[in-house]
Each structure stands twice: as C-alpha cells, then as structure tokens.
Amino acid sequence: MEEYDKIGIVLLNYNNSTLDTLECVNALIKSGCAQEQIFILDNDSEKKYKDILIKHIPGKVVMSFNPVNSGFAKGCNIGIKYFLNRENISYILLLNNDTIVPVNFLKDLITPFLHLDPTVGIVSPLIYYNTDKNQVWYGGVNYIPSIGCYTHNTDKNKIPINGYVDTNVTTGCCMLFRKTLIEKVGFLDEDYFMYFEDVDFSLKVRRAGFRILLNVDAHIFHKVGTSSEKVSFEKTQYAFKSYKLFIRKNYSSFKRLFYMVMAYIAYIHGGIKLILNRRTGESIIIFKVLFQSICK
Incomplete structure (x- = not known):
C-alpha cells in the first residue's frame, strides 16, 4: 500500500451542490483514489438531492446523512471522527465538494509529509479557479494588520514555480493533515457555522508548534466565482x-x-x-x- 492510499477524504454535500459532489467524486476516483477512501456527509439536503447521491455515488463510497445542517466545521468533524476509527487511514483530507482534482493529485500533495520533518502539520495545494485555470484562487495568504486577519494570495509572482512554502494559515477548501494532529490540537471549532473555522484551526496548529505548507507541486481547481461575483x-x-x-x-x-x-x-x-x-x-x-x- 502506498502512503497516499492511507488518506481519508471528507466531502460535505448540501442541496444543489450535489452535482458538484458527483463530479468531485468521479475526479477523485479517476485520479487513483479508492472509493473506500471517500466519506460524504450530506448536511440535511432536500430529499431529491439525497436521492441523486444514493442513485449515482459509487457503492463503496461511504455516505452519512445528517438530520440537520450543522455547518461546515461540525460536518467536517463528523468525517474526521469516522476516519479516526479506521486503522488503514493515517491522513485526513478536508476537500470542498466544488473542486476538481487532477490525476496523481494525492500522490503529489502528500510528498511534504514523506520528505520533511514531523513538524509539518497541514499541507494545502495551489488552487486555481475552475472558470479560469490560469488564475490563482489560493496561493498562500497575505496578512492584513489593520483587521488582524488574512486574505488569499492570488499573485502568481509571489508563488515559486515548485516546492513548498510556509504560510501562516490555510484554507478549508483543501487541507491535508495526519490523524495524530487532531489528538494534539483538537477538532475544528464548531462555534463557527461557516467561514473562519479554517483560519482558527490554522492558528491552533501553529501555536502547537507545527508548520503549514503550500505545496506548489500539487494543484486543484475550485468552482467559485471571480471578483465579479455578486454579493450575497x-x-x-x-x-x-x-x-x-x-x-x-x-x-x-x-x-x-x-x-x-x-x-x-x-x-x-x-x-x-x-x-x-x-x-x-x-x-x-x-x-x-x-x-x-x-x-x-
């Protein structure tokens, strides 16, 4: 068994994002991921969307149906807890369901854990917009001292051509970590329903003495709007x-x-x-x- 075969992948599904979930799962399987490595939590979608999942998701993919929409952090924690009890899983990947992964993605993403010291806590890939595959959505972060927070770095000129880069925080869109990290820093904070749970978790990881890396040698595509997207x-x-x-x-x-x-x-x-x-x-x-x- 290769080391990337020990990655458990957590996807959340909600209502009309179901078709994105299907495409994401298919891309993972095409990239070489075994069905048993994928866990989908449906966050109380309408029945018609649950039926689509049940009908079209491959049979060995693990699915769980939440009776309420408990938000992103709690939903991810349910998936994390599932894999904590699986002896054949050593790593956990939180992945947005509206992403597309290329072939060999898991093999590329995991490399810092294999080649660097144990202080590596989280690894995330370079993330591009799916609508414009040359435009960076996440390439590390920029700190904004006036509000004590961070924005994604989208400037290609600030991103090396290859290798790994230390970054202050990462994105919940795609983060890979060892199972043992949860034992040391705890789960995602469920007080957050949506947004900032990833930043909060990142700070906990760094305060515990671990590094957060951007792995430029791995990339995915994210189905989010560009800067022209309307305010919701x-x-x-x-x-x-x-x-x-x-x-x-x-x-x-x-x-x-x-x-x-x-x-x-x-x-x-x-x-x-x-x-x-x-x-x-x-x-x-x-x-x-x-x-x-x-x-x-």
Whole structure:
C-alpha cells in the first residue's frame, strides 16, 4: 500500500451542490483514489438531492446523512471522527465538494509529509479557479494588520514555480493533515457555522508548534466565482458573524476593539465602492449586515 492510499477524504454535500459532489467524486476516483477512501456527509439536503447521491455515488463510497445542517466545521468533524476509527487511514483530507482534482493529485500533495520533518502539520495545494485555470484562487495568504486577519494570495509572482512554502494559515477548501494532529490540537471549532473555522484551526496548529505548507507541486481547481461575483446577503452575514467570533476567540480585548472598528470601516468603504460602481443592491446588503450586527 502506498502512503497516499492511507488518506481519508471528507466531502460535505448540501442541496444543489450535489452535482458538484458527483463530479468531485468521479475526479477523485479517476485520479487513483479508492472509493473506500471517500466519506460524504450530506448536511440535511432536500430529499431529491439525497436521492441523486444514493442513485449515482459509487457503492463503496461511504455516505452519512445528517438530520440537520450543522455547518461546515461540525460536518467536517463528523468525517474526521469516522476516519479516526479506521486503522488503514493515517491522513485526513478536508476537500470542498466544488473542486476538481487532477490525476496523481494525492500522490503529489502528500510528498511534504514523506520528505520533511514531523513538524509539518497541514499541507494545502495551489488552487486555481475552475472558470479560469490560469488564475490563482489560493496561493498562500497575505496578512492584513489593520483587521488582524488574512486574505488569499492570488499573485502568481509571489508563488515559486515548485516546492513548498510556509504560510501562516490555510484554507478549508483543501487541507491535508495526519490523524495524530487532531489528538494534539483538537477538532475544528464548531462555534463557527461557516467561514473562519479554517483560519482558527490554522492558528491552533501553529501555536502547537507545527508548520503549514503550500505545496506548489500539487494543484486543484475550485468552482467559485471571480471578483465579479455578486454579493450575497447570507454569505456576507455568515462571514461577518464568523469574523467577529474569530476576533473574540483569538485576540485581547484592546485588539478586539481595534480590529472591529477597522472591520466596520472596511465594510463601509466596500459598500460605498459598490454604490460608485452602480451595484446599489449589493451595497444595501453590506449596510444591512452591518446594521444588524450593531443592533445585536
């Protein structure tokens, strides 16, 4: 058995992303992944989407159906716990269901664990947009000191041609780690329903003395919109709520106050820019989220 055959893969499924899940599973299998290595948690989808999964997912892929939508962190933890009890699994890969992996992806991704010292905690690949396979979606991160957080590096000029790069945090879109890491740092924080659970987990991993690497020799494609994608009220609301939670959990009271003030300023600035770009409806969403946040 090759080392990459010991990777257990956790996918979450919800409603109309079901077709993405099917395509992701098929790509994993074509890349050389065994069906038994894949665990799908359906987060309380409508019956018609569950039926699609049951009908089209290959028979040896493990599926579990959550009676409620428990969010990203808790859903991932359910998958992690499943693989913790499997003796033939040594690594766990959290992978978004709206991704496409190339052939030999697992073999390429796992190499830092095989060639570097045990301080390697998490490895993530270079991630491109699926709509533009030359445009980087995730290539490490940039730290924003004014709000105490990070943005994805999308500048190809800042990414080496090959090899591994240390990075402060990674993305829950695709992260590989040893099972033993969970024993040392714990699970993803289930207080986060969606967004920032990956950043929070990354900081826990680094505080425990482990490295987080971007493996440029491995890549995937992510089905997300480009910068022209419209602002969504639900996503904006979850993102801002999770950001506030992240700041509260990871910084002192003075820094929390400073970062929150700066975040409000940044959101207001973003709302004004949308108005100037004649995207008034989307700017209303930004200001509505801010107003609701202040009132709570």
